[in-house]
Amino acid sequence: MTFSVQVKVMPLKDLLDPQGKAVMGGLNNLGLKGINDVRVGKHITLQVDASNEDEAKKIAEDATKKLLANPVMEYFEISVN
Template sequence: MIYNIQIKVMPLKELLDPQGKAVLGSLKNLDIHNVQDIRIGKHITLQIDAASETEAKQIAETTASKLLANPVMEYFEIELVN
């Protein structure tokens, strides 16, 4: 069966997000002052052929932890979608 998995990779909350800070500064230059903070990450969609939902999530977990996210600087969240 094919499972659709979404993985969100974001910078750790404890670390500075230079890309987010640059965008926040640009918003202020555009006279948009209501945005208090921006964190920029990655959104990845996988289609996984697996025997079960559990197996699909395990494959996604392995993929994210070994390839998609740098655990020193980022965390990730996995979500099964329809």
């Protein structure tokens, strides 16, 4: 069976996010009000062949720990749908 796994990789909460700050500046330059913080991360969709949902999640977690996320600066959340 093929599972579609969503991996959200974001900068750690207490780390400065320079990309987010840059986007904030851009939004202000466009005159867009009401947004007081921006954090930018990655959204990765994996199509995983597995016999069940848990196995698919395990494969995605393995791939995330080994390649997709940098544990020093990022955290991740995985969901299977």
